[in-house]
Amino acid sequence: MDTTTRLVPDTGLNQFFSASEARIDRWRILNRIARRLVAQPKGSTADLRQQAVDVLDELRPLEDFNAYPGPRLMAKVDERIAEEDWVGLHRLVQRISAALMCNSYRDEKEAWSLDEEGEAHLPDILPPSIGHGQSRKPYFEILVVSAGDRASWPEIRETLRRLRREDDPFIYEPVVVGSFEDAILATIFNYNLQSVVIFDGFGFASQxxxxxxxxxxxxxxxxGVMDGMDDTGTALAHLIHGLRPELDLFLSTDRDVGEMAGSDEAAPLRRIFYGAEEPMEIHLSILDGIKDRYETPYFDNLKKYAARPIGTFHALPVARGKSVFKSNWIRDMGEFYGANLFLAESCATTGGLDSLLEPTGNIKVAQEKAARAFGGDRSFFVTNGTSTANKIVHQALLTPGDIVLIDRDCHKSHHYGIVLAGAQPLYIDAYPLTQYSMYGSLAIRPIKQALLALKAEGKLDRAKxxxxxxxxxxxxxxNVERTMLECLAIKPDLIFLWDEAWFGFARFSPLLRMRTAMGAAEKIRTMMRDGAYRERYQAFRESVADIGDTDPRLLDIPLLPDPEQVTVRVYETESVHKSMSALRQGSIIVVADQAFHKVEPQFKEAFFTHTSTSPNLQIIASIDLARRQMELEGYELVQRSIQLAIEIRRDINNHPLISRYFRAATPAEMIPGIYRASGFADYGMTGKTLSDATRALRDDEFFLDPTRITLLCGKAGYDGTTFKGLLAETYDIQINKTSRNSVLVQININNTRSDMAHLIKALADLSRLIDRRLAEGxxxxxxxxxxxxxxxxxxxxELPDFSRFHNALRDNSESATPEGHMRDAYYIAYDPECCECIRLNDPRIDERLKNGPELVSAKFVIPYPPGFPIMVPGQVITPETIAFMRKLDVKEIHGFNATRGLELLRPEALAARHGRKE
Incomplete structure (x- = not known):
């Protein structure tokens, strides 16, 4: 009797965020089954054999959507099972599994061989030697959507292979499907796809x-995917473009191609061909599309510059490296960094290099490519971080007296940017997560409340x-789309600045893209032109006809903007270095502003103000390269990182020992139920699938990024700062952000399963140590x-909310809206005579809190953690703020010196300003 353990998991494919990871997971399982079959006594293999068949049945559709291992190797696997040749099966499956895991099939012909004796080789993933470039041809796959039956597909594949030439810069393999729905499945499941060739006349239903x-x-x-489309070919192109906008789309049709080429239907298509009369042109067009994305104008030019014999007579001694490599004392610097770093340095903007301040050449082209990749109209490279990117946008778009609605818990660069611009912040508090000493995010309702209050007081025109x-x-x-729609319903020309420093990668995930600034901006632009939306808007207007423009009942009604009045003005700042392969401080501003022509001069001035005249050339090049990588493999990398993050969450929370002391906070714990209408509580819950997560992404007001794991350590007796130090010093694990009782584990495209094992092992070791200490102590x-x-x-x-600005810093102390002149308070504090310092535990603090005069902060006070300003210049300090400060046990508080105490604006200085104002 066969009593072998069943190796096929209960986890279905629809519980994987990454189809590629699900596929590789099945091949690993099949490899283990094949190994067991080899070791199993004769006559007792029936159960294992059935498990192998079950796994193959699950894999077969996925393999139809991928070029490797392909029909011939799959047929060989079936043949080995039918013949019960377990040794041959194991060799073949082991080779396929290894090739998929390490991607060696892209470079090694042996991986495609029908010979089971062949072995897959590891790809060249080691850091390259100095001066050595990429020697292999990058590999990709194309999807061919064919009107022919399945019997004709081998001929189609062979025809395309015959078009390949030795001097082609890239190499591809074709995947053929015969229906609309199968094309969608292939687009989702095959991360190697870079181009789609659609031949008219295919069917609709999947096989x-x-x-x-x-x-x-x-x-x-x-x-309604076919609404407004004359045929399935263009409808499919539009749908694929929505899923993966980076793919090149080609259509071969027997319709009037001239007429079609000028229509809206052809918008996503790179090129249209008449019938199948030009197969070589299709081949060349495919390669040209890849070349367009592969080219990195600035990096490519910098490599050429480094190879030229340049004589430098400018102020940069390290350029060309002579001062380094000829040195007796710093030669190790050159050995460590390599020659190319110095050869590719210059402070000139001529001789093939371009100016970041006034780009006219390769930087200009690189920025245009980045705008395309990130979904905007234009983009601007920033080489000193998103802090500077934020300040550029503030200074470009704001003037003194403008009102800025802002989340008080945002990055400090925004607060300083408002000071520089002279605008008045109207602070709105995010919902608190007191148990973790952090804030969540800023809900739509309080934003609408602030806008309606401004409107009621006649100040909406100042809300910029x-x-x-x-x-x-x-x-x-x-929920970016809903947030912008509801705000535009109240103020149709409101500018949005979305700080997506940590979220740039989301553009390359079909699931997360809908929640990005550029993804929502594109959708709203399209929506405002759509006749169906106009009908929806008219129905909405009729439903609220009896409600006034500032009626509080509007707070609880989803609002829709008037399409005749809306101007979509969206700015997105991204730290490319935080989630993509760019050097530190590499950031970008992406713009989708229908009124940019009105602000372009001042935007340029703001860019000049904050951008160094000596920008780091390597940072510019790395932004260029990060764009190339994300356009060509971002889909794969992001989906894989999401899957890895979800697996880490499960492994921590389901571990019988680790979960006693450590836990990954779930969406239900991080987001109050009022903002989760879908009821989504956690990733991978029993009975839940990817559809449940997708529904939450589409409908809920807030969604928790699976790649950002709040690891709770309080039950292990560690505060966040201590735990962070312990992980770094004992286990060589680096963590960035902490809270009172948690640390933040960030998963990105750099992480691997080895990293996951490293973290899990450290948590298990610590848990065992705690167990032993408690048992023996x-x-x-x-x-x-x-x-x-x-x-x-x-x-x-308790987390303190923003209180208010002192009356001396407000235009009208009776106003219901709390904006104030923070810039004035900031500069008043420059005069030492206008300031006083009182220690935190001085009895005078409590006396003044009770009886006055009011305590007014002279500075930004930002404890780390939690990392947000609990005081800003001009803010009236409350008992809640003092109580929070006295309970803080963190070492780093910007703007506060415990020896000196709180820096306050003197009452007489505020009174003098109040008198001048009146």
Missing amino acids: YSSPALRDTIARNTPE MLVLTNCTFDGHIA GDAERDAFDARVKSLVEDVP
Whole structure:
């Protein structure tokens, strides 16, 4: 009797965020089954054989959508199972599995061989030697959507292969499908796809009926997909473009191609061909499309510059490296960094190089490519971080007296940017997560409340911009489309600045793209031109006809803007270096502003103001390269990182030992239920699939970025700062952000399963140490541990909300809106005579809180953690703020010196300003 353990998991394909990871997972399982079959006694293999068949049945549709291993190798696998040749099966499956895991099939012909004895080789992934470039041809796959039957597909594949030439810069393999729905499945499941060639006349329905695949089709095929389209070819092109906008789309049709080429239907298509009369032109067009994305204008030019014999007579001694390599004392600098770093340095903007301040050549082209990649109209490279990018946008779009609606919990660069611009911040508080000593995100309702209050007081015209963080440091992702629609319904020309420093990667995920600033801006622009939306808007207007423009009832009604009045004005700042392969401080401003022509001169001035005249050339090049990578493989990398993050969450929370002391906070714990209408509570819950997560992404006000894991450590007796230090010093694990009782684990395109194992092992080791300490330490140890846990998990300080600006810093102290002149307070504090310092525990603090005069902050006070300003210049300090400060046990507080105490604006200085104002 066969009593072997079943190796096929219960986890269905529809529970994977990354289809490629699900596929590789199945091949690994099949490899283990094949190994067991080899070791199994004769006559007792029936159960294992059935498991192998089950896995293959699940894999077969996915393999139809991928070029490797392809029909011939799949047939060989079936043949080995039919013959019960377990040794041959194991060799073949092991080779295929290894080739898929390490991607060696892209470079090694042996991976495609029918000979089971062949071995897959590891790809060249080691850092290259100095001076050595990429020697291999990059590999990709194309999708061919054919009107022919399945029997004709081998001929189609062979025809395309015959078009390949030795001097082609890239190499590709074709994948053929015969229906609309199968084309959608291939687009989603095959991350190697870079081009899609659509031949008119194909069918609609998929040949597959499995629940997981039907669910995928339903989730990604919106109702009315054919509305307004004359044929399935253009409809398919539009749908694929929405899923993966980076793909090149080609259509071969027997329609009037001249007429079609000028229509809106052809907008997503790179080129249209008449019938199949020009196969070589199709081949060349495919390669040209890849070349367009592969080219990195600035980096390519910098490589050429480094190879030229340049004589430098400018102020940059390290250029060309002579001062380094000829040195007796710093030659190790050159050995460490390599020659190319110095050869590619210059402070000139001539001789083939371009100016970041006035780009006219390769930087200009690189920025245009980046705008395309990130979904905007234009983009601007920033070489000193998103802090500077934010200040550029503030200074470009704001003038003194403008009102800025802003999340008080946003990055400090926004607060300083408002000071520089002289605008008045109207601070709005995000919802608190007191148990973790952090804020969540800023909900739509309080934003609408602020806008309606401004409107009621006749100040809406001064409300220039809304500043929001998306996603937050801790992973709270806004419903960007809904937020902008509701705000535009109140103020149709409102400018939006979305700080997406941590979220740039989301553009390359079909799931997360809908939650990005540029993704929503594009959708709203299209929506405002759509006749169906106009009908929807008219119905909305009729439904609120009896409600006044400032009626509080509007707070609880989803608002729609008037398409005749809306101007879409969206700015997105991204730290390319935080989630993509760019050097530190490499950032970008992406713009989708229908009124940019009105602000372009001042934007340029602001860019001049904040941009160095000696920008780092290597940072510019790295932004260029990061764009190339994300356009060509961002889809694969992002989906894989999401899948890895979800697996880490599960491994931590399901581990019987680790979960006693450590836990990954779930969406239900990080986002209050009022903002999760879908009821989505966690990733991979029993009975839940990817469709549930997609529904939450589409409908909920907030969604938790799966790649940002709040790892709770309070129950282990560690505060965030101590735990961060322990991980770094003992386990060589680096963490960036902490809170009172948590650390933030960030998963990005750089992480691997080895990194996951490293973290899990460290948590398990620490958990065992805690167990042993508590078991051996006696009652005193356990009591001390319990007290420490209670202080970290239960006795947490209340988070203070923003109070108000002092009346001397407000235009009207009776106003219901709390904006104030923060810039004035900031500069008053420059005069030492206008300031005083009082220590935090000085009794005068409590006396003045009770009896006055009011305590007014002279500075930004920003504790790390939590990392947001709990005081800003001109803010009236409340008892809640003082209580929070006194309970803080962090070492780093910007703007506060414990020896000197709180820096305050003297009452007489404020009174003097109040008198001048009146």
